[in-house]
Amino acid sequence: VEYTFPEGFWWGSATSATQIEGTTGKKGKNIWDHWYDVEANRFFDNVGPEVTSDFYHRYQEDIQLMKQTGHNTFRLSISWARLISNGRGEVDQEAVQFYNHVLDELLANDIEPFVNLFHFDMPLALQEEGGWESRAVVEAYVEYAKEAFRLFGDRVKKWFTFNEPIVPVEGGYLYDFHYPNVVDARRAAQVAYHTALASAKAVEAFRSFDRNDGKIGIVLNLTPSYPRSNHPADLKASRIADLFFNRSFLDPAVLGEYPQELIDLLGEHGQLPETEPGDAEILKANTVDILGVNYYQPRRVKAKEHLPNPHSPFLPEWYFDHYEMPGRKMNVYRGWEIYEKGLYDIMINLKENYGNIESFVSENGMGVQDEQRFLQNGQIQDDYRIEFVREHLKWLHRAIEEGCNTKGYHMWTFMDNWSWSNAYKNRYGFVSVNIDTQERTVKKSGEWFKQVAENNGF
Numbered sequence: 431v432e433y434t435f436p437e438g439f440w441w442g443s444a445t446s447a448t449q450i451e452g453t454t455g456k457k458g459k460n461i462w463d464h465w466y467d468v469e470a471n472r473f474f475d476n477v478g479p480e481v482t483s484d485f486y487h488r489y490q491e492d493i494q495l496m497k498q499t500g501h502n503t504f505r506l507s508i509s510w511a512r513l514i515s516n517g518r519g520e521v522d523q524e525a526v527q528f529y530n531h532v533l534d535e536l537l538a539n540d541i542e543p544f545v546n547l548f549h550f551d552m553p554l555a556l557q558e559e560g561g562w563e564s565r566a567v568v569e570a571y572v573e574y575a576k577e578a579f580r581l582f583g584d585r586v587k588k589w590f591t592f593n594e595p596i597v598p599v600e601g602g603y604l605y606d607f608h609y610p611n612v613v614d615a616r617r618a619a620q621v622a623y624h625t626a627l628a629s630a631k632a633v634e635a636f637r638s639f640d641r642n643d644g645k646i647g648i649v650l651n652l653t654p655s656y657p658r659s660n661h662p663a664d665l666k667a668s669r670i671a672d673l674f675f676n677r678s679f680l681d682p683a684v685l686g687e688y689p690q691e692l693i694d695l696l697g698e699h700g701q702l703p704e705t706e707p708g709d710a711e712i713l714k715a716n717t718v719d720i721l722g723v724n725y726y727q728p729r730r731v732k733a734k735e736h737l738p739n740p741h742s743p744f745l746p747e748w749y750f751d752h753y754e755m756p757g758r759k760m761n762v763y764r765g766w767e768i769y770e771k772g773l774y775d776i777m778i779n780l781k782e783n784y785g786n787i788e789s790f791v792s793e794n795g796m797g798v799q800d801e802q803r804f805l806q807n808g809q810i811q812d813d814y815r816i817e818f819v820r821e822h823l824k825w826l827h828r829a830i831e832e833g834c835n836t837k838g839y840h841m842w843t844f845m846d847n848w849s850w851s852n853a854y855k856n857r858y859g860f861v862s863v864n865i866d867t868q869e870r871t872v873k874k875s876g877e878w879f880k881q882v883a884e885n886n887g888f
């Protein structure tokens with residue numbers, strides 16, 4: 431073994447409720463169910479989230495497959511609208527039973543559950559009240575978080591307040607790829623602010639509940655920002671992109687405050703969100719214990735070539751243009767650059783500028799179209815995925831050797847799942863799923879991962 435990881439390293443994968451459970455049971459509607467109801471044509475192949483991988487009924491078999499693929503940890507999310515169908519009020523007992531069964535089954539198989547409270551899935555009833563634009567929804571979320579801690583706190587010791595909270599901001603309020611399909615930077619800033627505040631308030635609630643044996647964190651998608659050149663204009667463009675897309679959540683979650691430069695930029699354009707007295711203290715006092723890092727791709731930027739029209743609505747892109755680095759390696763199916771060293775750069779940044787907070791890779795993975803092409807003797811030979819994970823792990827290993835406080839690696843994802851509007855176009859799993867029969871088959875990468883986990887390295 432050439433790359434050995436620290437003892438007790440977390441090997442596993444991540445999923446989310448909407449993408450694997452199916453809408454079966456008494457679940458209330460969330461914005462994904464609703465968006466599909468009103469605009470199925472915006473979903474790849476017109477496939478919505480009703481069935482997905484049917485984890486709701488197949489979790490026992492799936493947890494056995496986790497064992498077979500070397501998992502010692504696994505991230506799932508609770509569906510808010512399943513637990514509390516309108517987002518507020520009574521908890522559904524069938525949902526409690528379902529999550530208890532899943533958690534018990536994981537624990538019985540020595541797989542530690544990591545539980546996330548919110549993965550893009552706002553209950554529809556609360557979206558109709560304004561979603562994250564509404565301060566009352568922040569309070570509803572905190573009540574939901576308290577219920578979850580109370581119900582599942584005995585079984586769950588790693589909690590996460592949000593997965594990629596910037597994605598609903600970008601998708602729902604800036605770039606029109608999620609419901610409610612608004613394009614308005616000020617409303618986006620309000621949504622971002624309220625989710626960061628909701629996270630801090632959930633951390634606060636957790637601390638008053640926890641018996642000091644659990645941890646709470648947040649999962650952020652970090653996209654390291656690389657300038658085209660060292661020209662000051664390119665450097666500035668890259669710094670501003672970093673402020674908008676990384677530091678907008680990283681700083682409040684880990685340092686307890688927003689970067690002043692970001693506040694100034696938003697202020698200059700009249701885009702500051704509404705706040706209340708006392709909020710700053712709440713953010714400051716309730717930073718996270720642990721940070722999950724989702725890493726897929728870097729962001730390469732250059733100085734703006736044409737000045738934006740001052741009459742057009744403000745967007746972060748007023749400050750930079752995207753830059754396609756010649757010779758960059760691409761995942762052509764997803765259109766994302768593959769740059770393994772980015773993971774190392776993220777971890778070094780956390781070490782140097784964020785107090786070396788305890789972290790782990792909470793998602794990293796490769797979506798590929800038509801994987802059946804790689805079927806041989808009944809198994810998908812996904813050597814590209816093995817290479818993808820291995821090359822990222824090498825950089826992670828180096829970061830750890832240099833003192834980064836990184837505790838684990840979770841791939842996206844355990845089994846092929848339904849994805850936000852891309853449905854089943856790109857497959858990411860260690861386990862393939864035949865969506866007609868729901869039959870599961872471990873891919874070559876799943877077998878490889880088991881070896882890696884057993885050897886604690888490769």
Ligand code: BGP
Nearest residue numbers: 446593594797842849850852856
């Ligand atoms: C992350 C999300 C996941 C997952 C993944 C892959 O942003 O947290 O939910 O879907 O990206 O992306 P996609 O499914 O869009 O290809």
